[in-house]
Amino acid sequence: MTPSWLLDLLAAIMLVISAASAxxxxxxxxxxxxPWRLVQAGTDVDLANLLMGIAMAGMFTSRLTTLPSAAWxxxxxxxxxxxxxxxxxxxxxxRGLAAERCTLHVVHCAAMLYMFLALGxxxxxxxxxxxxxxxxxAAMSALRYPTxxxxxxxxxxxxxxxxxxxxxxRRHNFGAAGGPATSIAAPAAAxxxxxxxxRAFLLAPETRAGWDVVLGIAMAxxxxxxx
Amino acid sequence: xxxxxxxxxxxxxxxxxxxAGEGAGQLRAETVLDARRALQLGLAGIWLLDGVxxxxxxxxxxxxxxxxxxxxxxxxxxxxxxxxWQASLLSHHLVLLNTIFATIQLLLGLGxxxxxxxxxxxxxxxxxxxxxxxxxxxxxxxxxxxxxxxNGAPGAVILYALLAVLLWPTDRRGPAPFPAARAVGKHVAxxxxxxxxxxxxxxxxxxxxxxxGAVSGMISGMTDGEPHWLSALxxxxxSLVTGADMVTSIVLAVAFVVIAAGVYLxxxxxxxxxxxxxxxxxxxxxxxxxxxxxxxxxxxxxxSGPLLVLLALAYWxxxxxxxxxxxxxxx
Numbered sequence: 001m002t003p004s005w006l007l008d009l010l011a012a013i014m015l016v017i018s019a020a021s022a023x024x025x026x027x028x029x030x031x032x033x034x035p036w037r038l039v040q041a042g043t044d045v046d047l048a049n050l051l052m053g054i055a056m057a058g059m060f061t062s063r064l065t066t067l068p069s070a071a072w073x074x075x076x077x078x079x080x081x082x083x084x085x086x087x088x089x090x091x092x093x094x095r096g097l098a099a100e101r102c103t104l105h106v107v108h109c110a111a112m113l114y115m116f117l118a119l120g121x122x123x124x125x126x127x128x129x130x131x132x133x134x135x136x137x138a139a140m141s142a143l144r145y146p147t148x149x150x151x152x153x154x155x156x157x158x159x160x161x162x163x164x165x166x167x168x169x170r171r172h173n174f175g176a177a178g179g180p181a182t183s184i185a186a187p188a189a190a191x192x193x194x195x196x197x198x199r200a201f202l203l204a205p206e207t208r209a210g211w212d213v214v215l216g217i218a219m220a221x222x223x224x225x226x227x
Numbered sequence: 228x229x230x231x232x233x234x235x236x237x238x239x240x241x242x243x244x245x246x247a248g249e250g251a252g253q254l255r256a257e258t259v260l261d262a263r264r265a266l267q268l269g270l271a272g273i274w275l276l277d278g279v280x281x282x283x284x285x286x287x288x289x290x291x292x293x294x295x296x297x298x299x300x301x302x303x304x305x306x307x308x309x310x311x312w313q314a315s316l317l318s319h320h321l322v323l324l325n326t327i328f329a330t331i332q333l334l335l336g337l338g339x340x341x342x343x344x345x346x347x348x349x350x351x352x353x354x355x356x357x358x359x360x361x362x363x364x365x366x367x368x369x370x371x372x373x374x375x376x377x378n379g380a381p382g383a384v385i386l387y388a389l390l391a392v393l394l395w396p397t398d399r400r401g402p403a404p405f406p407a408a409r410a411v412g413k414h415v416a417x418x419x420x421x422x423x424x425x426x427x428x429x430x431x432x433x434x435x436x437x438x439x440g441a442v443s444g445m446i447s448g449m450t451d452g453e454p455h456w457l458s459a460l461x462x463x464x465x466s467l468v469t470g471a472d473m474v475t476s477i478v479l480a481v482a483f484v485v486i487a488a489g490v491y492l493x494x495x496x497x498x499x500x501x502x503x504x505x506x507x508x509x510x511x512x513x514x515x516x517x518x519x520x521x522x523x524x525x526x527x528x529x530x531s532g533p534l535l536v537l538l539a540l541a542y543w544x545x546x547x548x549x550x551x552x553x554x555x556x557x558x
Contacts, residue, residue, distance in 0.1 A: 001284045003322050146522045147454050153276070153521075161272045164340035165264070217333075221279050227524045 002225065004061075010218055011060035011184050017211045018053030021046045023202055031203065042208075044086075048079050048105055049211055052112055056218055058196070069120045076113040084111055104159050104212060111152040118143050118226060149223045156216040156223075163213050167206055262545070263406040267349075267394050269537050270387070271339035274352065277528045278333030285525035286325050292318035298364055301371030306361065313362045331355060349391040356388035363527075375436045376427040376479060377445050377515035379531040389419065393541055404494075408540035417490050420542060424487030424504075428480040437476035443469040446515050452523030457513070464514040482507055494544040497510035501539045508535035 024046045055072050058065035067075075087102035143149065201207055287292065296314035299307035301339025317324050335355060338348025360366060360382050367374055367382020373428040374380035396411035401410040435441060447465045451456040468475045482503065512518060512532020519529035 001287055002282060003326070005286065006282070006326065042552050057299055145454075146524075147456070150518070153279070154272075157272050157275050157279070161268050161336070161340045163274060164271075165268055165342065168340075168342040178511065217275065217279070220276075221282060224279050224521075227522060 007060040010172055010221070011057040011215065014053040014057040014060065014218060015064070016053075016216060018057070020054065020202060020207070020211065024187065024208070025050070027199065028205060031199075041056050044082065045105060048083070048109060049061075049208070049215060051075055051079070052108060053218075054216055055112060055116075056222065059119075059222060060109070063097055069116050072116045073113060073120070076109050076116065080109040092154060104163075104216075105161065107155050108212070108215060108219065109154070109155060111223065114145075114148060114152060115219075115222060115226065118145070118149070123188045133140040143226050149227050153220045153223050156220040160216045160220075162214045163209050163216075167209055167213075235296075238425055254467060261406075262543070263394055263396070263409060263541075266390075266406060266488075266537055266541050267339055267345060267396075269533075269540075270352075270390050270394065271336045271348075273336075273529060273533055273537075274332055274339060274387070275336030277327050278331075278336055279477075280521070280526055281325065281329030281332055281523065286527070287322060289318060289321070292321060292323065295363055298368075301368070301373060303370060304367050304554060306366060306370060310362055345396055349395060352391045353388045356384045356391070357378060359384045360388070372435055372489070373435065374430045375433070375445065376431050377436075377442065377511060380430045381423075381426055383528055383531040383534060386531055386538065389423070390534065390541070393419070393538075397514075403545065405497075405544055407538075407544045416542070420490050420538075421487050424483045425537075428483035428487065431476050431480040431483060437473045439470075439472055442472040442475045448517070449517040449520065453517050454522050457517060457522065461514055461517060490542055497536070497542070497544055501543055504539040505536050508532050508539065511535075 024045055028042070054064075054066055055076075058067075083102050083105040087106055090102055230482040280286075292314050295317060296311055299314070302310070332355075335348050335352045338344040339352070341348075364382045364384055365371060367380055367385060369381050370379075374382075393407040393410060393416060398409050399412055404413055405416070407420075411419075430436060443465050446461055446468065450461045450465075453461065461535055486504045486507065487499055489503070490497055492500065509532060512530065512535075516530040517523065519532070520526035521529055
């Protein structure tokens with residue numbers, strides 16, 4: 001059995017990412033000088049990361065379970081559809097890299113949806129485990145469609161490796177991370193340079209790309225456990 | 228990684244996209260990635276996958292230590308004794324040591340993916356691979372007679388070390404004919420390729436691997452727990468080779484010899500040889516190695532198939548420097 005302290009540690013990391021994403025959602029309108037306009041560019045990505053962090057924390061540790069499985073399925077179903085639409089729209093307008101980032105979020109949200117559906121199926125089929133954290137992961141051996149889980153694992157790791165290469169190359173403008181909705185990224189980054197280091201770090205597009213990497217690897221880990 | 232290697236563009240491709248976002252036009256990114264860096268990223272991905280797999284619940288069970296101890300069987304005592312000692316140590320400190328093992332592999336993947344740490348990570352991966360090859364795989368069964376190209380001979384993990392050496396981020400003088408030659412030179416790179424594939428031909432013809440029922444038994448033994456489509460594919464392959472184990476071994480050996488010698492041929496023939504190598508590697512990976520057993524749970528790595536594919540791609544003849552095609556530019 002994977003040690004519980006390791007799962008707790010991962011759950012804590014997920015909560016940190018959630019908190020950071022929440023802080024981004026709140027801080028970016030303030031920084032842009034439009035505090036009344038809560039829905040800023042890239043809010044959808046931050047919201048998705050916020051929800052993914054909370055959901056995964058609950059999957060790692062049963063004590064942190066928040067919403068029922070069905071609610072998460074609806075949420076991640078909607079997010080998958082939303083980012084899928086954006087990826088499709090970006091591809092149509094030949095915004096290659098924006099589509100690439102949106103595709104990453106489609107994969108993240110679809111992987112979350114798959115996990116909740118698979119866990120729900122395992123629980124309803126009486127194999128135990130259910131949503132009570134991954135501590136009871138031995139009961140997940142009856143996972144349906146393991147090939148799909150394997151495909152998600154490869155995609156998540158592939159995106160993670162690619163993003164790490166891009167982040168360390170300093171050539172990639174992660175302002176594209178939010179796709180067309182990141183029109184605020186460049187001025188925000190410029191403004192952030194005048195802000196304290198912590199705030200600048202929190203609001204940097206690269207930071208969000210880093211969260212994407214961590215979330216992706218954590219998801220791959222969870223999928224492998226479920227197989 | 229040297230800047231020259233990053234920008235070198237031997238068989239590199241350039242992807243660029245520019246588009247105006249809503250009123251901003253800030254969506255501008257340019258990525259230059261050469262063939263060797265792409266292969267390094269492939270290697271990083273496989274290390275990351277290994278690390279993730281090593282955290283599985285099955286690796287924290289006593290059976291994992293017993294599995295490692297089992298690799299000592301048939302090896303000379305000088306090789307077997309440290310394996311037994313290490314397996315015993317692992318069984319006493321299973322949680323701590325397995326977590327360390329998994330974390331090391333995760334860090335190797337991250338280190339190779341992050342450019343400033345690629346050299347350190349590749350160097351560490353060589354040391355780690357050699358250690359795992361001995362203590363975790365019993366030298367891949369090379370000395371015990373259990374090695375077969377169908378079960379990952381000469382030990383999947385030694386291929387990680389080989390790739391790390393061939394993809395080392397340095398460049399010798401003059402243009403290299405293929406990415407693997409950039410660090411060690413074309414003669415050494417080709418010699419390594421020759422030795423690897425000839426050794427696979429030798430293992431394919433080993434008495435234990437051409438005996439009646441050897442090949443079919445090896446394939447059918449991997450079907451447990453696999454998804455339906457994969458086990459059906461493997462059962463089909465089993466029925467195909469049943470009673471023809473000797474013929475299958477000979478066909479495999481001939482293919483390996485052709486692949487081994489192919490890198491010494493002119494460029495067009497090299498490409499054909501490498502395509503054959505990729506196809507053979509994928510067939511072995513899917514049909515005989517069951518994708519490393521990943522989909523059945525409890526696998527420690529994806530086995531040798533993806534590594535052999537990466538290796539073959541590292542020998543793909545390079546295009547003239549700085550001439551990415553239009554297709555590459557648009558991809």
